[in-house]
Amino acid sequence: MTDEQELRRRLREIPGPPAGGLDVDAAVADARRRRRPKTAALAGATGLAAVLAIAPFAAPALLPSSTSTMAERPESDAGAPAPEVAGQESAGQPEEGSGAGDAGTGADGGSVAGACAYRALRADTGIGLRFLDDPADGLASIEIDFPAAGGDLVVEALGIAQVEAGGGPLRIVSAPDASQLAPAVSVREASTGAGGGTVVLDDVPVATDPGVGCGIEAAAVPAPLVLGTSDGRPVTAVGDPWAP
């Protein structure tokens, strides 16, 4: 018999605790409390979406008639309330002139495409970033894992992206647009020299806006969405999924 088999046997001989003792109701109640901020934010976003949806119809009636206002608006489809739909529309109609980069061409159209197309921070910069605690209350500790080459990361704003659970390549289920991220109260910065290492930043403000859906039906877990710079280069990318 080998050491390993012997150890396995001995471990399994250790008696388990007596049954019972876990309180399902308390666990559910506690989980509900933790989910609440997200629910409230979602309700807020839904309300905002509703306002945006009726705005094209309500605004002309309220404003003095102005042909220029009407002319600027593309022939809007009545059915464009959902951000996802708006995103698809604008992808095919790059008529607005404010398109700068991959985030935010118009009121909501370009932002959806941008929000669903963030890159993985680790793939982009070699830097790992993860929440160390539940970010739902708008404040979290984050761990920044620098590669052996070292580097720096300036966190200007932090949000929550919902990404497909189960590992594998990054697939964003929903995410806020970068412009929706509440700026951090103070810019936080971490850096290491050669050799890399891990830096923990405590109490970083997190925008809890749920953002827009990306049309992926999958179980999702939160991951940090960071807006800032890495080695002087602007980055807007998604960190590693949260492991509770």
Next chain:
Amino acid sequence: MSARWELVVAELVAERGEALVRYATLLTGDEEEARDMVQDALAATFGRLRNGFAVEQAEAYVRRAIANRFLDGARRRQRWRRISPLVVDRERLDSGSTLTGERLDMAARLQRLTPRERACIVLRYDEDRTVDQVAAELGISAGAVKRYLSDALAKLRGMLERERERGERLDGRPRDGREEVR
């Protein structure tokens, strides 16, 4: 009416609650602390998970939450120990060589490993995870897992050896064959 995730919590606790508490107990060495840890891990996990998770997937997340809590707690305690030389390990009973005692001794031996070594040993040998799975679960490299396992096995071997020698000195005869170091 309960939400889908709430039903998953209930099912998970009913079917796997005992196994989760056992896992946490092996890590912490304390049943009460283990129950609190599982309770907290359940709340944290289901406070974040969206719907669409089966019990098995949810269990994996809860286990991960337990391991993270255990290692975070161990880190905090370690910091405290550094500044507080008066803090000592809880007294544990060395219960002799009865079957029950031997089982308890094994639990006590586990507690003498470092937290990461203990987590690696429990996951690898009690939970039957592969080295890669242990690495993923603890967020460390496979190489580090191998090192922790190797160190832990060497320590356990040493503990058994010392206990055997002590037993022989006290009894004046060799102890039960299971105590022999292979």
